[in-house]
Amino acid sequence: MSLPTLNERAQHLLKALVERYISEGIPVGSRTLSQATPFSLSPATIRNVMADLEELGLIHSPHTSAGRVPTIQGYRLFINQLLTMRDLDSAQVDIISGELRQASGSRQHLIETASQMLSHLTRYAGLVTLPRREHARLRQIEFIPLSSNRVLAILVMDDGEVQNRVLPVSRAYTQGELREFGALLSERLAGQEASRVRDTLLAEMDKVRSDLNALMREAILLTEQAMGESTPGPSLVVSGQSNLVGLGDITNLERMRRLFEAFETKRDILHLLDQSQRADGVEIFIGGESGYDPLEECSLVTAPYREKGRVVGYLGIVGPTRMPYDQVIPLVDITARLLGAALNPADEPQ
Amino acid sequence: MSLPTLNERAQHLLKALVERYISEGIPVGSRTLSQATPFSLSPATIRNVMADLEELGLIHSPHTSAGRVPTIQGYRLFINQLLTMRDLDSAQVDIISGELRQASGSRQHLIETASQMLSHLTRYAGLVTLPRREHARLRQIEFIPLSSNRVLAILVMDDGEVQNRVLPVSRAYTQGELREFGALLSERLAGQEASRVRDTLLAEMDKVRSDLNALMREAILLTEQAMGESTPGPSLVVSGQSNLVGLGDITNLERMRRLFEAFETKRDILHLLDQSQRADGVEIFIGGESGYDPLEECSLVTAPYREKGRVVGYLGIVGPTRMPYDQVIPLVDITARLLGAALNPADEPQ
DNA sequence: TCTGGCACTCTCTCAACCTGAGTGCCAAGC
DNA sequence: GCTTGGCACTCAGGTTGAGAGAGTGCCAGA
Numbered sequence: 140m141s142l143p144t145l146n147e148r149a150q151h152l153l154k155a156l157v158e159r160y161i162s163e164g165i166p167v168g169s170r171t172l173s174q175a176t177p178f179s180l181s182p183a184t185i186r187n188v189m190a191d192l193e194e195l196g197l198i199h200s201p202h203t204s205a206g207r208v209p210t211i212q213g214y215r216l217f218i219n220q221l222l223t224m225r226d227l228d229s230a231q232v233d234i235i236s237g238e239l240r241q242a243s244g245s246r247q248h249l250i251e252t253a254s255q256m257l258s259h260l261t262r263y264a265g266l267v268t269l270p271r272r273e274h275a276r277l278r279q280i281e282f283i284p285l286s287s288n289r290v291l292a293i294l295v296m297d298d299g300e301v302q303n304r305v306l307p308v309s310r311a312y313t314q315g316e317l318r319e320f321g322a323l324l325s326e327r328l329a330g331q332e333a334s335r336v337r338d339t340l341l342a343e344m345d346k347v348r349s350d351l352n353a354l355m356r357e358a359i360l361l362t363e364q365a366m367g368e369s370t371p372g373p374s375l376v377v378s379g380q381s382n383l384v385g386l387g388d389i390t391n392l393e394r395m396r397r398l399f400e401a402f403e404t405k406r407d408i409l410h411l412l413d414q415s416q417r418a419d420g421v422e423i424f425i426g427g428e429s430g431y432d433p434l435e436e437c438s439l440v441t442a443p444y445r446e447k448g449r450v451v452g453y454l455g456i457v458g459p460t461r462m463p464y465d466q467v468i469p470l471v472d473i474t475a476r477l478l479g480a481a482l483n484p485a486d487e488p489q
Numbered sequence: 490m491s492l493p494t495l496n497e498r499a500q501h502l503l504k505a506l507v508e509r510y511i512s513e514g515i516p517v518g519s520r521t522l523s524q525a526t527p528f529s530l531s532p533a534t535i536r537n538v539m540a541d542l543e544e545l546g547l548i549h550s551p552h553t554s555a556g557r558v559p560t561i562q563g564y565r566l567f568i569n570q571l572l573t574m575r576d577l578d579s580a581q582v583d584i585i586s587g588e589l590r591q592a593s594g595s596r597q598h599l600i601e602t603a604s605q606m607l608s609h610l611t612r613y614a615g616l617v618t619l620p621r622r623e624h625a626r627l628r629q630i631e632f633i634p635l636s637s638n639r640v641l642a643i644l645v646m647d648d649g650e651v652q653n654r655v656l657p658v659s660r661a662y663t664q665g666e667l668r669e670f671g672a673l674l675s676e677r678l679a680g681q682e683a684s685r686v687r688d689t690l691l692a693e694m695d696k697v698r699s700d701l702n703a704l705m706r707e708a709i710l711l712t713e714q715a716m717g718e719s720t721p722g723p724s725l726v727v728s729g730q731s732n733l734v735g736l737g738d739i740t741n742l743e744r745m746r747r748l749f750e751a752f753e754t755k756r757d758i759l760h761l762l763d764q765s766q767r768a769d770g771v772e773i774f775i776g777g778e779s780g781y782d783p784l785e786e787c788s789l790v791t792a793p794y795r796e797k798g799r800v801v802g803y804l805g806i807v808g809p810t811r812m813p814y815d816q817v818i819p820l821v822d823i824t825a826r827l828l829g830a831a832l833n834p835a836d837e838p839q
Numbered sequence: 840t841c842t843g844g845c846a847c848t849c850t851c852t853c854a855a856c857c858t859g860a861g862t863g864c865c866a867a868g869c
Numbered sequence: 870g871c872t873t874g875g876c877a878c879t880c881a882g883g884t885t886g887a888g889a890g891a892g893t894g895c896c897a898g899a
Binding site (some may be wrong): 539540553554796 | 859860863
């Protein structure tokens with residue numbers, strides 16, 4: 140699957156062809172290309188080069204008398220070697236950072252805003268995964284009685300995230316009892332990373348099992364349960380899906396249905412994003428490269444975003460394979476950076 | 490806009506025609522209808538009746554040599570006067586109540602499950618509004634310091650709902666100070682309905698303004714702010730949108746795009762559901778009856794659901810106008826009832 | 840190695856035509 | 870007066886064939 144090496148002329152022609160096809164959306168013929176390129180080659184010469192490119196699997200004809208269209212490999216070579224990025228529109232950057240600043244009150248809101256920015260500015264579908272919480276530290280745990288057999292557990296994380304859950308319990312507890320458990324557990328667990336809390340709790344149970352009274356045991360179970368089902372909501376925020384409806388490139392209706400189904404299910408796309416962590420920056424899956432069938436006629440442009448230097452999530456867009464990569468790639472890149480910046484709250488400004 | 494009254498024969502024929510059209514999806518001709526009806530009338534006679542029905546605006550021909558199709562008014566009359574409901578599949582009822590029981594741990598999860606049930610069982614899009622919280626009572630307020638200029642406010646409601654929000658503050662507060670505010674406010678406000686908390690707070694401020702210290706004032710503002718932006722997330726849960734993609738009836742691609750946009754925006758659909766409160770039970774908007782353009786070629790079947798006897802939200806489905814109402818209506822109805830039952834947690838079982 | 844020329848292929852569009860389905864209307868029958 | 874069979878008419882949809890347009894492949898010559 141390695142990309143072939145091309146001489147300068149072939150590179151130039153492939154670049155011109157892909158750019159032309161991206162902007163016009165119709166197969167590019169030799170005549171068109173001969174006019175669009177500064178080499179001033181005749182259409183016939185160009186045809187020869189195109190025949191070579193076709194043999195290499197970089198372009199192909201939909202039919203005999205149509206022009207040429209880039210294949211997935213053609214796009215891949217174009218993006219890897221030939222693409223010249225467009226400068227970012229500074230107005231766009233201002234919009235993104237402004238909106239993100241406004242939303243910085245709530246993590247959830249921040250993620251949603253980032254997703255919307257991506258979809259609005261690209262006119263495709265925007266994706267953002269919720270930031271991973273495994274490195275967040277526990278600050279406090281509280282239990283509040285709701286009724287004789289239901290207790291509300293509240294977990295407060297160091298960064299202000301709150302998780303809560305109603306737990307069924309086997310007997311009634313007083314407010315005092317529950318407050319005491321909360322204080323006890325908070326003391327033991329505060330400052331620990333959430334991902335380790337479970338282990339600590341289990342170890343604790345082993346260590347002191349004999350003199351552990353039933354209440355403590357129950358409290359530990361409660362906490363574990365509350366930690367376990369971390370984020371109940373969706374862990375992927377999709378927006379602007381409707382942008383993909385009339386996109387023309389996606390002709391087959393059944394295929395479109397499956398694409399939307401994928402957006403609803405979220406699981407597979409999330410998995411895909413999680414796997415894209417090979418690269419440090421923007422990563423691109425063209426057409427079937429992702430190996431995920433519903434995205435067959437789409438491209439996925441993703442980037443990781445960071446909190447305190449650690450990658451905690453991914454964002455990106457899904458659009459047609461025929462997409463102005465030179466604009467979209469920088470946009471996804473900058474959005475990831477700005478989201479990262481917005482996630483690290485500026486304590487003590489000035 | 491009042492519906493015409495029909496003689497028995499016309500009613501019978503209209504009913505047969507609508508049922509036939511709903512099941513087959515192609516315009517119904519006089520010949521077909523003559524075979525399908527027990528009256529044993531000749532096609533010619535039926536043509537006469539159909540001409541009358543057309544004159545009344547209940548059916549119409551797509552073109553000269555096609556059969557007849559119900560108009561919106563035809564559907565309306567059919568639903569209001571002619572429809573005989575199908576008995577509910579008891580297996581379906583079991584599925585719904587089972588899934589809802591499993592999800593009863595979290596309100597959010599419950600709502601999402603209900604929406605998914607609706608979409609799975611109808612094969613259309615399911616909608617559920619989040620339950621209105623205005624009658625929930627406040628149980629407790631807490632403030633937790635996050636950093637020198639950010640405080641986390643947590644509101645716990647009587648039913649176990651928790652809302653939280655990071656608030657920017659102008660100076661650092663100690664944990665003790667904040668705990669004290671929380672206790673004070675909790676005492677004043679506990680047991681009040683959330684919708685009145687704001688007023689109470691304002692009155693309180695007026696009453697004791699002179700000797701109110703800066704901290705108290707700030708705490709009140711904090712609380713108000715936290716109450717104000719009640720539910721930050723979406724207040725409508727949509728699922729199974731992708732079911733509507735290949736639906737055939739929705740031919741126009743642009744129309745479909747706008748339908749999906751409507752699902753994303755949510756606001757207008759939410760508004761529509763809120764306005765459907767005239768009726769006590771299931772309500773149906775056929776095609777353009779809703780007055781909302783993106784739903785032009787769709788029908789909306791909704792029902793309110795209750796908590797403690799009070800209507801707190803709406804659920805329903807969006808599908809094509811040509812829809813098996815006899816099955817969908819009972820399904821929406823029972824789902825609303827079961828959701829209501831699941832929302833009222835059975836304290837002290839046995 | 841590049842170029843012009845030429846035959847060839849294929850899609851797309853348009854118009855003409857045919858068929859099948861269903862209607863509207865009319866006159867005859869019960 | 871309602872019902873029925875008959876008949877002419879209309880229209881959508883499928884098929885066919887011709888023509889235009891675009892682009893290619895290949896070849897011979899510069």
